[in-house]
Amino acid sequence: MSILDLSPEHRALAETVRSFAREEVAPVIGKLYEAEQFPYELVAKMADMGLFGLPFPEEYGGMGGDYFALLLAIEELARVDSSLAITLEAAVSLGAMPILRYGTEEQKREWLPVLTSGAGLGAFGLTEASSGSDAGNISTTAVVDGDEWVINGGKVFITNAGTEITKLVTVACRTGTQPDGRPEISSIIVPSGTPGFSVAPKYSKVGWNCSDTRELVFDSVRVPLANLLGQRGRGYAQFLNTLDEGRVAIAALAVGLSQGCVDECVQYSRDREAFGRPIGDFQAIAFKIADMETSTHLSRLATYDAGLRLTRGESIKHTAAMAKLYATESAVTNAREATQIFGGYGFMNEYPVARFWRDSKVLEIGEGTSEVQRMIIARQLGVGG
């Protein structure tokens, strides 16, 4: 019995998403990527397949699946394209999941159905211009005025925040100072279109070109007190939990990207000839592919292990950090080697491996950098301060 032996239903889901990715995504993604367009039609098809509702109960419009199902869908998408995979990851894991975990019954009924159906996207705004890894040190503020929160400040690099179908951003705000002098942080739901909440034009990015990433500005934005998500002052603990889960999802994305590199390279090294034979006959190329296959396998083992623990409700801080660290660093190596195997063609945007290469780097940065993962892992061992 291996952790890789999926249940028949999980396997069927993975196969379905795999077919979708190669039949519907692969033929069109190159052009969309070059044009840096958000893939509305593909996202709508993913919504029809129920992908945005995978880990949510049916009573909130979900598919009644689990987080593991989400991981498989992200992995299979990323095998072909990372922008769609991160759109799904951010919408579900960062956008909708905190509402399920921390929302009141009323908030769940109000917001989850539109998010789980995929008709609308949710976003999660934590990072600020001067606090990323040091997320406890944010400076966006929210103060109570009558029966409203008034929010001032800004966020940077927020995924899914500015699409035509974005419904809300959950914003981490400083709502006071704790007795020990540290900031009190709370999460507040800000619906898109709220006066004073503006979304800057898209960034020009190195990769993830079809994913929507925005800078947000909050200028005396007023939302009802009832938009507070979870308890006041619990925001910090909430987003640490959200990020633990998100890291497993990013690890799954990295596994998919690594697998995509293997898929592409196996084929190419058989077809491409140099010096009168397929380049795959050269041990220098074959060994690169063997290494890629090995690190993909190990990344998948670590990711599925963390995913299984997550669905069982076990603490995953340590395993999620290791899965994210190993899988994302492997993905960067694999994408670099895949580009190498493709030679000059690997540097041309029309080849999937070129996209993989451009898309891979951010995996070592988003939802906690590799350095932050190492800090978490070391701290669990009681070293590193």
Place this chain on the structure above:
Amino acid sequence: MKIAVCVKQVPDTWAEKKLSDSDKTLDRESVDGVMNELDEYAVEEALLIKEANDGEVVAVSMGPDKAEETVRKALQMGADSGIHIVDDSLAGSDSVATAKTLAATLKDQGYDLIIFGSESTDARMSVVPAMVAELLDLPQLTFASKVSVDGDAVTIQRQADYGYDEVQASTPAVISVVEKINEPRYPSFKGIMAAKKKPLESVAAPSGEPVGLASARTEILEFAERPPKAAGVKIEDDGTGGVKVADFLAEQKLI
């Protein structure tokens, strides 16, 4: 309205296919099986008709043990129940034996419509739907690019080079569909979970008909690998490039 949709498991179109050396039939064990692509359109059409008219959809497949996956896929897409005809004696059956087996299974079960994809990606004969219609003495509405049902009248557009013919019959009838007809849905996870609880019956080959490789009326004598693609013709444009391209196309009878 009771609709049967016939689905076949074929080797994954993305995989390399091999014929086995011993009996010269397709080696189905060594590659992943998937639902024949055109059968996905057939399932989709059956589901659309059901959704518009009420009724039930029964997915039927003849094939080895593994073919149960394909019946299951139809259930995941939304079919209500499945029948898997599985029998060692069926191995190597040709299209006539396949049609006889399907016809015997479908006969007298009260189906108003029996829907097929118009060909399978492995054998590509396009004859099974017509044969089943003939064996069951039902009208055949083949190569449909559009189906409309109005009471017991079924009308299709039959795809042709010059456009389409409109063909009508009354139910019960046999339909085969072409790929233009619709866009098959991907099963949702809810559909996948629901399919677990749907009835899927395994039945043996109906007795009395000679089936299997020994009774096949066709025999593969020899097979060879497809030769590698030959280099194309390169036309340098020295001012007459357009004429040369046109001449080339005319030579190939493409224009």
